[in-house]
Amino acid sequence: MSDSAGLGDVAAADMGVTPGLGAGGGAGAARPGRETFRLFVRNKAAVVGVLMLAGVVFMTVAGPRLYDQDPKDIVARPLIGPGELTEARLGTDYLGRDVLAGVINGGGTSLTVAAMAAAMVLVIGIGIGAVAGYYGGWADSALMRFTEFFQVLPALLFAMVVVALFEPSMWTIAFAIGVVAWPGIARITRAEFLRLRNLEFVRAARAVGATDWRIIRKVVFPNALPPLIVSATLIMGTAILFEAGLAFLGLGDPNTTSWGLMIGLNRGNFLTAWWSVTFPGLAIFFTVLSFSLIGDGLQDAYNPKLRGR
Amino acid sequence: MLRSIAARIAQALGLILAVMCLNFLLIHLTPGDPATVIVGESGAGDPELLEEIRAQYGLDRPFVVQLGTYIGRVATGDLGESYFFNQSVTSLISARLWPTVLLVGTALSFAVAAGTMVGVATARRPESPLSHGATVLALVGFSMPVFWTGIMLVILFASTWKLLPVQGWHDVSYGEGMLANVLDVGEHLVLPALTLGLIYLAQYSRLSRASMLEVLESDYVRTARAKGLGERRVVYKHALRNAVIPVVTVIGLQFGALLSGALLVETVFNWPGLGRLAFDSILRRDTSVLLGVLMVSSVMVIVANLLTDLLYTIIDPRIRLRERSNV
Numbered sequence: 001m002s003d004s005a006g007l008g009d010v011a012a013a014d015m016g017v018t019p020g021l022g023a024g025g026g027a028g029a030a031r032p033g034r035e036t037f038r039l040f041v042r043n044k045a046a047v048v049g050v051l052m053l054a055g056v057v058f059m060t061v062a063g064p065r066l067y068d069q070d071p072k073d074i075v076a077r078p079l080i081g082p083g084e085l086t087e088a089r090l091g092t093d094y095l096g097r098d099v100l101a102g103v104i105n106g107g108g109t110s111l112t113v114a115a116m117a118a119a120m121v122l123v124i125g126i127g128i129g130a131v132a133g134y135y136g137g138w139a140d141s142a143l144m145r146f147t148e149f150f151q152v153l154p155a156l157l158f159a160m161v162v163v164a165l166f167e168p169s170m171w172t173i174a175f176a177i178g179v180v181a182w183p184g185i186a187r188i189t190r191a192e193f194l195r196l197r198n199l200e201f202v203r204a205a206r207a208v209g210a211t212d213w214r215i216i217r218k219v220v221f222p223n224a225l226p227p228l229i230v231s232a233t234l235i236m237g238t239a240i241l242f243e244a245g246l247a248f249l250g251l252g253d254p255n256t257t258s259w260g261l262m263i264g265l266n267r268g269n270f271l272t273a274w275w276s277v278t279f280p281g282l283a284i285f286f287t288v289l290s291f292s293l294i295g296d297g298l299q300d301a302y303n304p305k306l307r308g309r
Numbered sequence: 310m311l312r313s314i315a316a317r318i319a320q321a322l323g324l325i326l327a328v329m330c331l332n333f334l335l336i337h338l339t340p341g342d343p344a345t346v347i348v349g350e351s352g353a354g355d356p357e358l359l360e361e362i363r364a365q366y367g368l369d370r371p372f373v374v375q376l377g378t379y380i381g382r383v384a385t386g387d388l389g390e391s392y393f394f395n396q397s398v399t400s401l402i403s404a405r406l407w408p409t410v411l412l413v414g415t416a417l418s419f420a421v422a423a424g425t426m427v428g429v430a431t432a433r434r435p436e437s438p439l440s441h442g443a444t445v446l447a448l449v450g451f452s453m454p455v456f457w458t459g460i461m462l463v464i465l466f467a468s469t470w471k472l473l474p475v476q477g478w479h480d481v482s483y484g485e486g487m488l489a490n491v492l493d494v495g496e497h498l499v500l501p502a503l504t505l506g507l508i509y510l511a512q513y514s515r516l517s518r519a520s521m522l523e524v525l526e527s528d529y530v531r532t533a534r535a536k537g538l539g540e541r542r543v544v545y546k547h548a549l550r551n552a553v554i555p556v557v558t559v560i561g562l563q564f565g566a567l568l569s570g571a572l573l574v575e576t577v578f579n580w581p582g583l584g585r586l587a588f589d590s591i592l593r594r595d596t597s598v599l600l601g602v603l604m605v606s607s608v609m610v611i612v613a614n615l616l617t618d619l620l621y622t623i624i625d626p627r628i629r630l631r632e633r634s635n636v
Contacts, residue, residue, distance in 0.1 A: 149327050151562065152610045154603070156569030157587060161603050164591045165339040165346070237452065244454045245573050249588060263457060267577070270460050271468050271475070278464075281457035289452035296448070 039301035046297020052290035056283070060107035069101040071257045082275045091275040093266050102262050103279050107287070109247075109258040113174050114239035120178030121185055121235050126221075126228065128182070129189025134197055134216055144190070147183045155180035156245055163251045170253050177242045181235060188231055192224035226302040233295035237288040244284050259284045314619065321615045326380070328607040332600050333379045343368055346596050348392050358392070388604060389597035391590075398601040401586065406605070408478060409582030413571050415498055416505035421560065423506075424513025425553060429544060431514070432521035432552075443514050450511025455570045459504040459577040466500060473500050476579040501578045505570050509563070513556050521552040554625055561617030565610045 040046055069075070074096040075087050082091040082099070090100040132143040159176035166172050196202060197220060205219045246252055247260030248267075259280040266276035339346050344362040348355075363369060367378045382389075388398035431440035467475040478497045524530060525548055533543045572584030579585065583602050590598040 145323075149324060149331075152324055152565060152607055152614060153328070153331075154565045154568040154572075154606045154610060156572055157584075157603055157606055160572075160587060160591065161335060161599055164594075164599060165335060165596070241454050245456065245569075248454070248456050248573065249576060249591075251591070260454070263454075263460070267460070270464065274464050277457070277460050281454060281461070284454050284457065285449075285452050288454075289448065292448050292452050 036298075036301045040297050043297045043300055045293050046300075049290045049293025049297060052286055053294065056107060056287045056290060057111070059104055060111055063104035064108075067101065067104055069098050071097060071101040071105040073097065073101075081273075082279075090279050091273065093262070093276040094269045094273065099262075099276055099279055102257055103259070103283050105257045106259040106262060106280060107283065109170065109253065109256040110240050110243050110260070110284070110287070113170050113177070113243045114236055116170070116174035117177035117181065117239040117242070118232060118235045120174065121182045121239070122228075122232055124178065125182035125185025126189050129186035129191075130193055130216055130221065130224075132186070133190035133193025134212070134220065136194070136197075140190070143186075147186050150180065151183045153180060156242065159242065159246060160249065160251060163246060168251055168253055170256070173243060173246055173251070173253065176246070177239050181238060181242070185228070185231055185235065188227050189224060192227060193220055196220045196223055226298075230295050230299045230302065233291050233298060237291035237295070240284065240288050240291070317615060317618055321611050324611050325608055328604060328611075329380050329383050330376065332383070332604055333376055335600065336379075336596075347389060348597065383604065388601035391595050391598045393590075393593045393595045393598075398598050401598060402583065402601055402605050405581060405583050405586045408580055409568075409571060409575070409584065411494075411498065412501055412505065412575065412580060412582060413567060415502040416571070417509065417560070417567060419502060419506040420509035420513055421556065424510045425517045425549075425556060427510070427514035428517025428519075429521055429549065429552070432518045432525060433544065435518075435522060440518070443518065447511040447515040450508050453508070454573075455504060455508060456573040456577050458507060459501065459574055462500050462504055463577075473497075476577075478580055497578075497580075501574050501580050504577070505567070505574045508570065509567065512559070512563075516559060517552055517556050520555045521548060524548045524552045527551075550624060554621070557617055557620055557624060561614045564613040564617075568606050568610060 069087075075098045076085055076092050076096050078092055078094050078096040080092045080096075082089065085092070087098070090098075090103065093099055093102070128143050128147065132140040132147075158180050159173075162176040162179070163172055193216075202215060202219055205215050210219070243252070243258070244260030244263075247258045248264040250261075250264055252258050252261045262280040263277045266273065270277045336343050336346050342359075344359045344366070347362055347366065348358060366382075367375050370378075386399055388402070390396070391398055391401055394401060427443050431437070431443045434440060463475055466473045474497050476497075478494055525544075530543060530548050533547045534540075538547075571582065572587060574580065575582045575584035576588050583606060587599055587602040590596070590602070
């Protein structure tokens with residue numbers, strides 16, 4: 001569906017870029033992306049977040065190759081403290097499995113499920129928010145009622161029910177998280193589309209005959225991106241917490257190792273073996289914290305005026 | 310005013326109806342015989358029972374009739390039977406409702422009160438160490454998995470320092486009388502409520518700080534200062550009222566998340582509430598109880614949202630007046 005050809009293309013493409021991202025301000029605003037990047041890199045907390053995330057990703061991807069120990073193997077006597085054994089530096093759990101191997105191998109599941117869930121959240125949230133915000137009217141009211149309904153469902157409980165009724169696989173879990181976590185994104189997208197849809201450059205694109213679908217994609221959406229990028233980063237954190245919560249309750253994929261599952265399984269022994277729950281928990285904490293720091297940094301970089309609020 | 314409240318209540322009833330439909334759909338989308346889903350694994354071995362359920366819920370009738378039957382039953386407070394306990398789901402849930410309400414209520418009150426106080430204090434001195442500390446705390450609080458925070462607090466307060474009980478909500482032997490009872494539950498409540506409250510304390514302090522900073526810059530606050538009011542009066546009497554509005558909004562929006570957090574906290578602390586019931590029902594494959602908990606918790610969220618909306622009109626008379634002038 002390549003629409004009314006040349007003019008529309010040029011107009012839409014041009015218009016999409018000129019209003020900028022509201023980031024630059026001042027003299028150097030010609031390249032808002034670069035300005036945002038400069039502000040982001042200057043933010044120490046955000047850089048720490050990026051480094052932390054890089055560390056987690058490195059541990060998850062390269063760790064299992066560098067530290068070749070199956071987290072399901074029993075390597076020593078159960079409940080031995082950290083630092084006492086060379087074959088299990090962070091100690092052993094209630095079955096005698098290596099806690100360090102668990103921490104290294106647990107991230108893969110958490111990050112994969114979270115990424116799948118976040119992708120689903122973005123697709124549903126942006127889709128519904130964009131249609132509601134762009135068209136307004138009855139479509140907006142109907143879609144917002146729908147969104148409201150998902151907002152009143154206690155998310156974790158609903159996810160528990162879904163996973164309990166269907167088979168607990170990585171797909172079901174990602175689906176369960178995705179279904180409950182999208183309303184926030186839908187609301188943000190809708191608000192941005194409502195704000196943008198009657199601005200001059202959007203009207204101009206409409207005047208030169210661009211189709212709705214094209215305007216949504218090429219004109220409005222790029223300008224609605226900044227808050228969405230921030231929320232997408234934070235959604236990753238939320239999804240990881242969610243996955244950990246489900247796994248902690250024993251509703252994770254039984255065939256994988258995950259941080260939440262490790263804490264859940266060692267729950268009965270945490271008073272005698274603090275290490276078996278502390279280290280997996282720290283791994284979750286640092287991963288979520290890295291996403292929060294990055295999200296905050298992006299927020300500040302896109303909206304320099306709000307910094308520190 | 311009255312009309313808008315009525316409309317808001319109608320909307321809440323619509324949402325409750327939608328939750329019933331969702332529950333119904335879940336029963337039918339689950340692979341396998343709906344009758345088996347309703348009675349759970351513990352009841353599925355009994356063919357007579359399955360027949361009885363099919364008749365009760367009209368499972369051999371058209372889909373729409375089934376939906377109507379189901380909604381009719383739920384609307385009259387009949388959430389089915391737990392075949393594990395041989396007891397009605399409604400009575401099981403009502404026994405567990407109070408501990409959850411107590412936990413959530415305590416955590417929420419603590420988070421709102423302490424969070425607003427921290428937010429106001431830090432907004433008055435945005436560059437102070439306390440203020441930066443609160444920002445860091447907000448990030449940390451948000452990033453910790455709530456069940457893990459609970460475990461860490463138990464290790465610290467109950468195991469290392471032996472100050473508070475580890476779990477449950479009563480000691481095996483607690484004293485006679487009302488007061489001893491309340492004290493005992495209160496002592497057991499501290500750690501779970503603190504665990505749950507900390508996340509929201511972090512978020513509310515951040516939120517109220519941001520909105521307080523904004524309100525303190527507004528014209529009416531400058532006017533209040535210009536006419537010579539003391540700073541305390543300006544902040545607590547004039548500014549605070551507007552600054553808490555976003556906090557109230559977020560409480561309403563986040564109530565579902567708060568309840569979700571409570572489920573995890575209850576599991577950690579063996580707190581005998583709805584979360585613990587839901588968790589045990591999953592282990593027992595007692596589906597009717599699980600769906601009942603989903604139903605009741607959703608209704609709790611809907612009611613909480615309704616209450617926050619009504620609370621607005623008390624905090625911000627402009628909302629009330631605007632609606633009155635519309636009528």
